Amino acid sequence: MKNNIKYITLLALGMIACEPEFENPIDESGNYESGEANFSNYVALGNSLTAGFADGALYITGQENSYPNILAQQFKSAGGGEFTQPLMSDNAGGALLSGTQILDNRFVLAFGADGSPKPAIYTGAAPTTEISNNLGNTFNNMGVPGAKSYHLVAPGYGNVAGVPAGTANPYFARFASSATTTVIADAVAQNATFFSLWIGNNDVLSYATSGGEGEDHNTTGNLDPATYGSQDITNSNVFAGVYSQLVDAMLAGGAKGVLLSLPSVTSIPYFTTVPYNPVPMDATTAAGANLAYAQYNGGLQQALAALAGTGLLTEEEVARRTITFVEGQNAVVIEDEDLTDLGAINPAFAALPKLRQATAEDLLVLPASSIIGTLADPNTPTSVIGVGVALEDKWVLTPEEQTAISTAQSAYNLTIKGIADAKGLAFYDAAADLEKVATVGIPYDGGVVTSEFVRGGGFSLDGVHPTPRGHAIIANGIMNALKTTYNANLPKVRPGDYGTVTLSNDVN
């Protein structure tokens, strides 16, 4: 009988134990907590980085792996609510306006016939996202690719009619609540309990990617962003004013939030991949090229002699401008607007253009790789770009241009940190982490993330935007900041679970 009882007891035990139960199940509430923050309605404000733009385009999987979406999934374990995003219609990434393609498809990593991998435009599917098809509501992810700080407060920025003329943003046009609204107004209308703000990168980035072609308004002193060109550097005071306006608007509803610093734009692969000296030459070719520049070099010496004592042309500058080729790797010849305009001093020197050879201090932009070494004029063998023909200003970021960028960026970051401290908001120093990626790399569960183009794992194929793995690192960094400021205890993500670049040979 005793055994019978034991039997029945064990039987009951067994039935109960059919479902394995943890002593401390993490999916039950109370394991993770939001601390002083409330994640029930999270709105993310920003630009392409926030939208999940990668590989030169916006597409669904990139949006799904954006740091705000990763964060929102982690928030769910601590009272976070649903997180909506203005998803594109496909993973091709291009977009149409009234049926005509206005945005290119994404890059994928394709292997050429020689077996070497190169980014190429994906042609496996035609884009299906129609810009004029307004999605009809607002979204938690308010990231708008291409937006500068002041664009977030610009009325009409989402007016689809302004897209062709460039006065409005095609991405915002898809989900702007009206033709006259602003990004910030649509964000505020969502009554966020929590927000993140990462804006200001484009206020210097477009100047940088265009090789410093635009104006630096910290130099011009122009405080009216309405008059800025798209490749200009936003004046730091303009940035500060707009930024505090954005934060105040989000705080008005009692939200808590996190502000992100702006990473150095010049340490991204877009500027660190193409070497300054990519031109290999044998002795014969070098001699021939030197012959071609003999007249220019001689002219510089004449100018130096003629201007001696005037202080208008230094020996140092002449040395910088003198062009010599040697056997081995050679620096490309570039145009540099900051050199002395000799023709203006004396018309006799008009034939001496502002040329010099690049140095390690110059940053060549990623697209330059596809033109260096090609012929500017197919019928002229001596018109090799970078040798016989100088690289235009837009292909190179000279030290002077880099200084303009870093000056502006430092000022912006001071503003951001200052406002975070003043308002008691969380602050994530994304700049520091991305600097780490660019220098020593950040170890993760399965390797090290670096900024090496294609292989490093941190940056997508456009050389500017992070990969999903990069976004995962950013999301973890934000969660650390939320712990510091709000005592929020959130589960981290594993960067190794997030992908890097996408392989595909569907590129024609």
Add this chain to the structure above:
Amino acid sequence: MKKLLSLILFILVTVVTYAGGYRVSIQGQRALAMGHTGVAVVNSAELVFFNPAGLVYLESKINVSAGANAVFGQVAFQNELTGISSETDNPVGTPLELYGSYKVNDWMTLGLGVYTPYGSEVVWPTDWAGSHLVNNIELAAIYIQPIVSFKLSDVFSIGGGPIFVTGSVNFNRNLSRTLADIDGNRSNVTLDDSGVSNWGWSIGAMFNPSERLRVGFNYRSEIIIKAEGGEATFSNVPNSPGVPFSNGTTTFDANLPLPAELTVGVSYQLNKKWLFAFDYNRQYWSVYKSLDIDFGNTPTGPDSRNLRNYKNSSVYRFGTQYEATPKITLRAGYYYDETPVRPGFFAPETPRNDSQGFTGGLSFAVTPKLAIDASFLYLRFSEVEASYDYATESNGQFSSFGGTYKSSVFSPGLGVTYKL
């Protein structure tokens, strides 16, 4: 009879068994009720499996034992750091056994057994956090064993015979932690092969120093299931020469060991009513070093090395039987089952840690010839912090996947014993 046999065989082929690891110790209703002891217990035709030598001591000319269990086993996983939790959705496993013995004369008995000592079915949610190790696996092996048993004296007997194994495997996992096609669908591979067969053998001996005391020994050889030319189906692989695989079907070769097992044990008949038994199993898992998969569409050796590095492990079993009435016999048992998995090699495809088995059961004699046997098993696993640290990344480095695992297994069984 023929019909029944083919029906049972059909069921055996189509059902799948489950166990933590892939050794399923459910080879007899009466033995299982006694903690799966039996190497020194002369009770029924279950001896075909437990100790062929003991068959000659069965009194009846013909003995048949047949039974089946329903195994309800699930595994839960969670990782506090990442907030990920997943639970398996395993179907009910149904290990079966069918044994028969025929006393040819006083010193020789023939027997036949069909049983399923290895099998596993683990179904994790597709694309779960450990999907680069396993999405789901289905492994079944059927042992068919004719045996012959010789009585050398009333004190000592031996027995044994060849084993024919036929098995099947179906295994799906993602190719890596991140590889996906343009739409983000994870690249995965399904390995499928069935009708994989091989031969092994077993030998046993029984020694009866007294009326009440029996000592048993049994050894079952290792059998390697060699899947050759199985079907490997790749899906969602990006169209790129950068990936060594492409969508569609190719062949694969892989070896899966079914380890050898040595059992020694004793049984002691205390009085008319009480019988006690103790078995010690040694399972030679160290043969399972690595699961290497070689795909047919790639020229060189193993394309996928999955270190397992198992160690030999032991099981300690205790059982008792109490004849309550002439019609009713009660049984109970306990065993302690050591895991063969070393720290750092805990893979979610065989999430097995140390466990304790609590067993019980009874036999009800419907007639003197026919008895109904019932058994149950409750396997208690403690929660375990474990990881698999040898998942190969595309950069050649190892990554680790782990967290807290908790398994539960419960299994009721039913069978019949027939004597003629």
